[in-house]
Amino acid sequence: MxxxxxxxxxxxxxxxxxxxxxxxxxxxxxxxxxxxxxxxxxxxxxxxxxxxxxxxxxxxxxxxxxxxxxxxxxxxxxxxxxxxxxxxxxxxxxxxxxxxxxxxxxxxxxxxxxxxxxMGKPVFEWNRIPLAEEFYDTSRIELQIGPIDDPVLHSPSVMSMGNPHAIFWVSRDVLSFDLERFGPLLENHPMFPERANITLAQVTSATSLTTRTWERGAGLTLACGSAACAAAVSAARTGRTGRAVAITVASASPPGILSIEWRESDDHVLMTGPxxxxxxxxxxxxxxxxxxxxxxxxxxxxxx
Ligand SMILES: N[C@H](CCC[C@H](N)C(=O)O)C(=O)O
Missing domain, CATH: 3.10.310.10 (Diaminopimelate Epimerase; Chain A, domain 1)
Structure with missing residues (x-):
């Protein structure tokens, strides 16, 4: 050979x-x-x-x-x-x-x-993501980082796109967070027995989001496709957007766009990009x- x-x-x-x-x-x-x-x-x-x-x-x-x-x-x-x-x-x-x-x-x-x-169907069951603790509703779980009375990041939506994802909703620019510091702590948090990909997501309209991801096993990356899918599904699932969104991947230079549709007919997630x-x-x-x-x-x- x-x-x-x-x-x-x-x-x-x-x-x-x-x-x-x-x-x-x-x-x-x-x-x-x-x-x-x-x-x-x-x-x-x-x-x-x-x-x-x-x-x-x-x-x-x-x-x-x-x-x-x-x-x-x-x-x-x-x-x-x-x-x-x-x-x-x-x-x-x-x-x-x-x-x-x-x-x-x-x-x-x-x-x-x-x-x-x-990208197939999203998985929401806590033991299939997997999480270490039972949560009936994984669209918003108890998990936070930062001071206990004023957490920097909290209450993520969690799910699997084949791989585990936690989406933290933020209301200011995703680039303004110290993800390099919080990413490793959250990736390896005891809540995630197989670790997790950690994404910050800001809703910018009913059809758009901006994301930034700390990837399990790879750290800060310029873009993460499965995380964009997880953010889109989580946004729709929590009523933040509709089922079709344009995701601006903030770290890409220049920022890039992924189109994500969570198809109603068969529950599959479709991702389109370059x-x-x-x-x-x-x-x-x-x-x-x-x-x-x-x-x-x-x-x-x-x-x-
Ligand atoms: N960059 C990839 C995700 C890699 C996920 C990987 N870091 C893991 O689940 O361990 C993407 O575009 O979907």
Whole structure:
């Protein structure tokens, strides 16, 4: 077996993604390789999306998702759009069906080049998010940070989009909070036995929100797709907005927009937004040793 595989450095609204082509192989990208790639400024990433041969009939690929700390994630919205763009560039096809540990994902490249991903159904049951304590209503749970009589953040909406999310509603600019300080405390709070992605969300109209996320296993990122889905669903669920919203991802530069619809007919969450190829290379999935492709520079979108 070749020691090196192709990979592409991509991003979804600034969420740093490495798409690694593991098709035709039995091995996996190791946590050690992930940690080594993240330690190098050129390949530092938020998630690795490893494309493997399909396991189930009717699917195009199995996707393994790794965070930059080497842990596994069950969902990654921005990364899924990057995978679609890479495979669409390779095959000329527009629609794909993927399988992850969290289930089946259908995704499609649109005429305008944006990519829509059906992120599946949200999960609200406390023990499936999971939470450490029983809450009948997870749209607003008791959890706060900061002084007890004047908490900085409190009463999040919690849910799973395949991965655990806590959405803290704020009434001023999401960038004005010290998320770098509160993020790690909340990610690792005993309420979340599998840790959680922590998002600040400000409602800006009945059809729009602004978000900023501290990601489980990756820290502050410029954008997080599954968190945008969780914020949209939580906003609709608590009567703050309707079921279709434009999410401004505040940390992206310039701030980017994800369109989210929580479809009434089947309860599925649809996320639409851009993906961008930056450059391609080869990597050893066991060690993370990598090199740039020589011919890669200057091309617009490249297959793996
Ligand atoms: N950036 C990803 C989310 C990664 C979630 C991951 N940090 C976890 O659940 O551990 C996204 O666009 O959905």
């Amino acid at each position: 070749n020691t090196r595989v192709e990979f592409a450095k991509m991003n979804g609204l600034g969420n740093k993604i490495l798409v690694v082509d593991m098709r035709g192989r039995k091995d996996r990208v190791t946590p050690e390789a992930a940690i080594a790639l993240n330690a190098d400024t050129e390949t530092a990433f938020d998630q690795i999306m490893a494309i493997h041969d399909p396991k189930a009939e009717g699917t195009d690929a199995w996707i393994d998702i790794l965070n930059s700390d080497g842990t596994k994630a069950q969902a990654c919205g921005n990364g899924t759009r990057c995978v679609v763009q890479a495979l669409a560039a390779e095959t000329g096809r527009k629609a794909f069906t993927f399988q992850t540990v969290a289930g089946i994902l259908n995704a499609r490249e649109q005429e305008d080049g944006t990519i829509s991903v059906d 993906a961008e190829w930056e450059w391609s290379g080869t990597v050893d999935p066991a060690t993370g040793t990598w090199a740039h492709d020589e011919a890669g520079a200057g091309e617009q979108v490249r297959a793996l």
